[in-house]
Amino acid sequence: MKHWKQGILSGILLLALTGCGAAAAEEDEITADAAAEYAAQALKTLQEADSFAAEFYAEVEMEDAGDSVTEGTVSLVKEPLFMKVDMDMSFDGAEQEYDMFLEETADGVNQYMSYDGEWTEMTMTEENALAGAQLYHTLHNMEAIFTAAEGWTAEKKEDTVILTGVIPEEGFYAVEAYTRWFQLAGMSGLSEKYYEGIGDVPVTVMLDGKTGAPLSYAVDLAQSLETMTNHVLTELGGGVLEEAVEVETYSITSVLTQLGGVKAEEIPAEAKSDAFNYEKEISLLAMTAE
Numbered sequence: 001m002k003h004w005k006q007g008i009l010s011g012i013l014l015l016a017l018t019g020c021g022a023a024a025a026e027e028d029e030i031t032a033d034a035a036a037e038y039a040a041q042a043l044k045t046l047q048e049a050d051s052f053a054a055e056f057y058a059e060v061e062m063e064d065a066g067d068s069v070t071e072g073t074v075s076l077v078k079e080p081l082f083m084k085v086d087m088d089m090s091f092d093g094a095e096q097e098y099d100m101f102l103e104e105t106a107d108g109v110n111q112y113m114s115y116d117g118e119w120t121e122m123t124m125t126e127e128n129a130l131a132g133a134q135l136y137h138t139l140h141n142m143e144a145i146f147t148a149a150e151g152w153t154a155e156k157k158e159d160t161v162i163l164t165g166v167i168p169e170e171g172f173y174a175v176e177a178y179t180r181w182f183q184l185a186g187m188s189g190l191s192e193k194y195y196e197g198i199g200d201v202p203v204t205v206m207l208d209g210k211t212g213a214p215l216s217y218a219v220d221l222a223q224s225l226e227t228m229t230n231h232v233l234t235e236l237g238g239g240v241l242e243e244a245v246e247v248e249t250y251s252i253t254s255v256l257t258q259l260g261g262v263k264a265e266e267i268p269a270e271a272k273s274d275a276f277n278y279e280k281e282i283s284l285l286a287m288t289a290e
Contacts, residue, residue, distance in 0.1 A: 028156040035154035038161055042207055042214045043146035046139055051077040051262035054138040054254050056087070058184050060225075061249035066092040070184055074136040075262050080104040081126055082264035085136050101267045102129050112271040121275035135180040138254040142217050145203050148175045160215070161207040166200035172224070175201075181252055185225055187232075194231045198224040216255040225250045 030038070053075040061067045072087035083102035088095065099114040109129040111122045134140065149165035156162075167175055173192045182188040201224055206215040226247035234241040 030154035030156060030161070032153065035152040035163060038154055038207060038212055039146050039149070039152050039163060039165075039205075041212045042163075042205070043143060045213055045259070046143050046146070049139060049260045050079070051075070051258075051260060052139045052256060053258040053262050054256045056136055056138070056252075056254050058252045059249050060185055061247070062225075062229075063246040063248065065245070068092075068184065072098075073257075074138065075258075075265070076137065076139065077262055077264045080264075081109055081129075083130075083133055083137075084265055085133060087136075100133060101271065102133065103264075103267060112267060112275055114271065119271045119275035121271075121277045131180075134178065135183045138217070138256060141179045141181075141254070142205070142214055144175050144179050145205060145217055145219070148172075149203055156209055159209040161209050161212070163205040163207065164202070165205075166202050168200050169195070169198055172198065172201050181219065181221060182225065182228075185221075185250060187225060187228055190228065190232070194228045195224075196231070198227045213259060214256060216253065218251065218253040221250040221252065222247045 053073070055073055056071065058070045059067070060069075068089070068091040070087055070089045072085070074083070074085045076083045081102060081104040083100070085098070085100040087098040089098055090096075097114070097116055101110075101112040103110045103112070104126070105123075108123045109126050111124060111129055111132070113120050113122075130137065130140075145167070148167045148171050150168055152163055152165040154161055154163045173195045176182055176188065176195075180188045182190075187194075202220045204218045206217075207213060208215055226245060229245045229247065230241055233243075233245065
């Protein structure tokens with residue numbers, strides 16, 4: 001088992017314990033004002049960080065539609081921009097490896113992407129490059145949570161502060177458009193009308209109990225995805241929902257393993273030497289046509 005899998009499982013276990021009140025844990029109640037202050041300070045810490053490394057875990061389980069799991073690691077340096085995403089994806093036993101690098105150059109940002117070892121290369125603006133990898137950008141997505149979530153409550157267990165809150169239904173469309181959380185379910189990018197009735201989206205954030213530094217986030221998207229999917233099916237059925245879909249699980253968890261001080265890595269030589277470059281191929285085709 002990879003080391004990052006062990007860290008993910010530890011983080012998920014800790015999240016689960018927050019809901020069952022382990023008797024051995026020391027618990028301290030925290031006032032609503034103090035919880036809001038914890039959230040504000042954590043947001044400031046995230047905004048000031050120059051880099052991060054994290055573990056990522058997402059699980060989708062839908063009735064009669066199979067289960068999928070995406071898990072791996074991600075790291076990012078803000079200036080000059082560097083990002084590495086290393087994910088293993090599985091769907092009903094079928095597995096796929098996904099690797100992606102972003103590297104800032106004088107001409108823009110080079111994206112090197114591999115599915116099962118086949119590399120491609122593209123050059124794009126920083127905005128477009130980051131948008132394509134936003135799902136895995138733990139830093140920005142935690143910032144989005146702290147900016148949009150309301151009703152923070154908190155408790156302290158041993159050396160960890162657990163914050164819980166909700167992203168209100170009326171603001172979640174904008175949050176998802178930024179975080180791309182529905183990307184793994186194939187539902188990111190839908191128009192706002194499909195978000196009607198999804199309800200508030202629950203989020204959990206863990207902080208270091210001594211420093212207040214953010215440690216992880218978890219978001220429960222099952223109810224939201226179920227509602228949106230059934231809206232789509234209703235529309236496809238001409239206004240009639242013949243059989244509703246049940247989403248048993250759609251959760252995303254990301255655990256920060258380092259906040260600040262992360263260094264850019266060398267991009268694999270084979271990525272730069274063997275990558276299929278769309279821009280070059282299109283240019284060659286255009287020259288040939290002339």
